[in-house]
Amino acid sequence: MREVAVLGLGMHPWGKFPEKSVTKMCREAVEVALADAGVGWREIDAVAAASSRFSGGKGWGLNGNDVVEEMGSSGIPVYNLSAGCAAGGNAFNIGHTLVASGLHDTVLVVGGEKMPKGFIQTSGVEDVHDPEFLRQRCVGMPGPAFWAMLARRRMAEYGTTPEHFAQIAVKAHKNSVHNVNARFRKEFTIEEVLNSPLVSYPLHLLEICPVSDGAAAVVICSAEAARKRTTNPITVAASTVATARFDDGITRGLGGIVPSGPTHHSEAKQAVLKAFEVAGIGPQDLDLVELQDNTVYYELAFPEEWGLCEPGEAERLVEKGETTPTGKLPINPSGGFQSFGEATTAQGLFQICELGWQLRGEAGERQVPNAKVGLAQTLGLGGNATAAVLKR
Amino acid sequence: MTTRVHAVEGLMTETADGPRLLGSKCGGCSATYFPRDSVCHNPDCDAPAMVDMNFGPTGKIWSCAIQNYQPPAPVITEEPYQPYAMGMVDLDDGLRVLGRIDVDDPMSAQVGGDVELVVGRLGGDADGNDVVTWMFRPI
Ligand SMILES: [Zn+2]
Numbered sequence: 001m002r003e004v005a006v007l008g009l010g011m012h013p014w015g016k017f018p019e020k021s022v023t024k025m026c027r028e029a030v031e032v033a034l035a036d037a038g039v040g041w042r043e044i045d046a047v048a049a050a051s052s053r054f055s056g057g058k059g060w061g062l063n064g065n066d067v068v069e070e071m072g073s074s075g076i077p078v079y080n081l082s083a084g085c086a087a088g089g090n091a092f093n094i095g096h097t098l099v100a101s102g103l104h105d106t107v108l109v110v111g112g113e114k115m116p117k118g119f120i121q122t123s124g125v126e127d128v129h130d131p132e133f134l135r136q137r138c139v140g141m142p143g144p145a146f147w148a149m150l151a152r153r154r155m156a157e158y159g160t161t162p163e164h165f166a167q168i169a170v171k172a173h174k175n176s177v178h179n180v181n182a183r184f185r186k187e188f189t190i191e192e193v194l195n196s197p198l199v200s201y202p203l204h205l206l207e208i209c210p211v212s213d214g215a216a217a218v219v220i221c222s223a224e225a226a227r228k229r230t231t232n233p234i235t236v237a238a239s240t241v242a243t244a245r246f247d248d249g250i251t252r253g254l255g256g257i258v259p260s261g262p263t264h265h266s267e268a269k270q271a272v273l274k275a276f277e278v279a280g281i282g283p284q285d286l287d288l289v290e291l292q293d294n295t296v297y298y299e300l301a302f303p304e305e306w307g308l309c310e311p312g313e314a315e316r317l318v319e320k321g322e323t324t325p326t327g328k329l330p331i332n333p334s335g336g337f338q339s340f341g342e343a344t345t346a347q348g349l350f351q352i353c354e355l356g357w358q359l360r361g362e363a364g365e366r367q368v369p370n371a372k373v374g375l376a377q378t379l380g381l382g383g384n385a386t387a388a389v390l391k392r
Numbered sequence: 393m394t395t396r397v398h399a400v401e402g403l404m405t406e407t408a409d410g411p412r413l414l415g416s417k418c419g420g421c422s423a424t425y426f427p428r429d430s431v432c433h434n435p436d437c438d439a440p441a442m443v444d445m446n447f448g449p450t451g452k453i454w455s456c457a458i459q460n461y462q463p464p465a466p467v468i469t470e471e472p473y474q475p476y477a478m479g480m481v482d483l484d485d486g487l488r489v490l491g492r493i494d495v496d497d498p499m500s501a502q503v504g505g506d507v508e509l510v511v512g513r514l515g516g517d518a519d520g521n522d523v524v525t526w527m528f529r530p531i
Contacts, residue, residue, distance in 0.1 A: 138525045140467035153455035156503035201458035255426030255489035
């Protein structure tokens with residue numbers, strides 16, 4: 001396998017764009033990424049795309065085909081990857097594999113999504129064989145309530161307070177003020193967060209990410225080819241995919257086993273730990289993390305599940321400001337899902353773009369000083385997760 | 393006359409001593425399943441032997457939350473909407489299961505609280521029936 005570099009980064013701003021198709025949004029992101037890479041469309045050898053859940057793709061998740069038709073049908077291979085909210089990360093993993101294996105030299109990875117209003121309806125089918133339908137019909141537990149339940153458990157275990165949760169939202173929005181691609185670029189105080197409507201106790205509206213439209217694209221190539229174009233390319237130290245384990249303590253349907261230990265989010269943990277192993281690094285080597293913060297709770301749970309801090313230590317890091325861009329463990333300097341909103345299948349590439357800008361030192365006011373190694377992580381329906389370690 | 397219908401048939405049975413959840417347990421690896429399943433999905437189970445199990449009635453709340461906003465269908469709610477509590481409960485017989493928590497004040501549901509299975513009303517259907525499901529009541 002050969003070393004792979006991320007040569008071009010492109011993003012369409014996140015927001016609500018009712019007048020624009022997801023394919024046109026992708027086009028804008030792709031054009032920026034191509035220009036950033038200094039690569040023409042005809043130099044792209046293959047496309048790995050996230051399959052959208054809600055938009056374009058001819059209703060079959062064929063969003064990569066939409067992009068190729070939009071850019072000019074050149075007959076290149078297209079890979080459409082479906083993995084729920086982990087699809088963007090999955091597409092990056094396949095794109096990486098195509099280049100690392102030597103099968104293709106220059107690959108475009110793209111993800112775009114336009115979201116319907118309201119919180120995400122994960123399955124949308126009324127079928128008694130569908131676990132998600134059973135959960136909603138018999139219990140009535142939408143996604144935010146599930147996150148709230150995890151957050152409440154943490155409060156009981158570690159004494160997490162409403163102020164801890166709120167402080168994470170405050171940090172996210174403070175970062176977003178400096179990000180032109182963020183949808184919400186406004187600072188909030190802890191009081192404002194705690195006074196926003198309760199969605200599902202203990203979580204408030206400003207502690208849960210809304211849905212957005214967005215698109216992002218990256219151009220990748222061999223590190224050798226990249227070094228001919230730039231003196232200091234961003235390289236991919238690891239790109240991994242994992243799925244949930246049987247002994248995971250998070251019930252996917254109505255019920256299951258009582259786990260013997262704390263085995264939550266096993267898909268994300270496996271993807272991240274594997275990424276550390278492949279990259280030959282440990283948590284202490286990370287300069288920044290872009291993790292999937294559908295809710296502020298994850299900024300407390302994920303770092304300790306991955307060994308970035310001790311169990312129960314995450315609250316202390318938040319209190320001391322260590323997760324801000326200038327802290328010991330900067331988390332989501334982009335502003336995160338909290339400030340962008342979630343364009344589900346595009347999020348994995350949104351993260352790669354932010355890591356890339358941070359590692360190049362192009363992140364402006366939200367720059368993590370001297371960032372050399374960054375971790376990105378996604379989590380999606382079906383027990384899907386991805387991780388990537390980028391470095392310069 | 394109003395009759396009671398289950399939110400989804402085949403998930404619980406009503407006994408004189410409250411409802412029981414219709415699930416399965418693997419004799420080989422002790423894995424528990426709800427709803428019922430005919431095969432064990434544990435990748436490390438080398439002697440799968442599935443048996444029907446009626447789970448309940450008592451357990452502990454692993455964690456709980458409150459549904460503050462009125463969720464859309466297929467969740468069954470009533471007008472005017474009242475926030476409800478729900479959570480994940482570890483039943484004494486080895487099933488971790490989701491369910492509503494049957495309390496007047498949703499804030500009174502607590503992590504670690506002891507609960508028992510009851511049948512509770514979610515709402516009414518178009519024919520005027522009471523739609524019911526399993527719930528957990530603090531004991
Ligand atoms: Zn078994």
